[in-house]
Amino acid sequence: MLLRFFKLRRTAPVARDRLKVLLAHERAMTGRPDLIAVLREEILAVIRKHVPVDPGKVTVRADRDGTVSTLSVDIELSMDPPRAAAA
Amino acid sequence: MGTVIVVTSGKGGVGKTTSSAALGAALAATGDMVALVDFDVGLRNLDLVLGAERRVVYDFVNVIQGQAKLSQALIRDKRLETLHLLAASQTRDKDALTEEGVEDVIESLRGAFDWVICDSPAGIERGALLAMRHADMGIVVTNPEVSSVRDSDRIIGLLDARTAKAERGEPMEKHVLVTRFDPARAARGDMLSIDDVLEILSLPLIGIVPESQSVLKASNLGLPVVLADPSSDPARAYSDAARRIKGESVEMAVPTIKKSLFGGLFRRAA
Numbered sequence: 001m002l003l004r005f006f007k008l009r010r011t012a013p014v015a016r017d018r019l020k021v022l023l024a025h026e027r028a029m030t031g032r033p034d035l036i037a038v039l040r041e042e043i044l045a046v047i048r049k050h051v052p053v054d055p056g057k058v059t060v061r062a063d064r065d066g067t068v069s070t071l072s073v074d075i076e077l078s079m080d081p082p083r084a085a086a087a
Numbered sequence: 088m089g090t091v092i093v094v095t096s097g098k099g100g101v102g103k104t105t106s107s108a109a110l111g112a113a114l115a116a117t118g119d120m121v122a123l124v125d126f127d128v129g130l131r132n133l134d135l136v137l138g139a140e141r142r143v144v145y146d147f148v149n150v151i152q153g154q155a156k157l158s159q160a161l162i163r164d165k166r167l168e169t170l171h172l173l174a175a176s177q178t179r180d181k182d183a184l185t186e187e188g189v190e191d192v193i194e195s196l197r198g199a200f201d202w203v204i205c206d207s208p209a210g211i212e213r214g215a216l217l218a219m220r221h222a223d224m225g226i227v228v229t230n231p232e233v234s235s236v237r238d239s240d241r242i243i244g245l246l247d248a249r250t251a252k253a254e255r256g257e258p259m260e261k262h263v264l265v266t267r268f269d270p271a272r273a274a275r276g277d278m279l280s281i282d283d284v285l286e287i288l289s290l291p292l293i294g295i296v297p298e299s300q301s302v303l304k305a306s307n308l309g310l311p312v313v314l315a316d317p318s319s320d321p322a323r324a325y326s327d328a329a330r331r332i333k334g335e336s337v338e339m340a341v342p343t344i345k346k347s348l349f350g351g352l353f354r355r356a357a
Contacts, residue, residue, distance in 0.1 A: 010275075010276030010277065011276065011277050012273070012276045012277055012278055012279050012280065012283065013276065015232075015233050015279055015283075016279060016283045016286075016287065018233065019233055019236055019237060019279075019287050020287060022237065023237065023240050023287060026237075026240065026241070027240070027244070
């Protein structure tokens, strides 16, 4: 308990560690702050070539955990009959 | 040919304008010819910090648009005759500065002055990019605080990618100027230390300016702090930084906790 109290008092090391992790990720994306938006558009364009996609039914999420970054794209595919796409 | 320096930070309010004025005055005090250029179109303040706000007749945009010659727009400081200011325009049109216009003005100044100091607006938009465009050296003003350090990192990336020098494939000289450093808070472990900031940004240090009343008092008076209170800690920090910019080797003074008998008594009484 006492140890925890003393640990909490020093906030600078927490700041330093948070910054190190954050900047490692941001530097990897240097020059491409819009990377997520670009990826989303290009992935959607590829899928749209083959199936109709409702832009409102797309979820894109970027996540970070330690040294790993993930990008997940969830696309709800339309259940329209195939002739709609052919038309 | 003079050297063009951009004073930049990404984040607002960290002390770019104060530092531009103080470094400019410190360099001018050594006898060098200095031009300070305010790039903050619409929010000019360098004139105010220098006490020249009532002497602005023509500004940067007037020069670019051909309404005034550069020599007419440059304001000579009343106390330091080697210090000059080119004020920003108060126009709301952010596109008033053109790429070519900025290049012409900066190259003319480079030919006439030893040092051209470009005071960048906050942000990473067009104004900040124009301010750094023709720089030979970048001074990144950073407070020992997470958001300022993060934004400094972004700006360092831009200095390495978006300046004319970087585009020519030449290395960009960059330094960190830590401002508003509070030694008491750093000693308590509640403020990022100088070592933390340098390790994270991996840039050489050009100076440490302590948080101080004398900075605010100097701007109240419209004087760069090196003129308003030359013996104060911030003034010394800026003067030392100016000497380092000139290539001199000056030992880095790390601000220490000031102990005053009366201060201690009052604190206890409070």
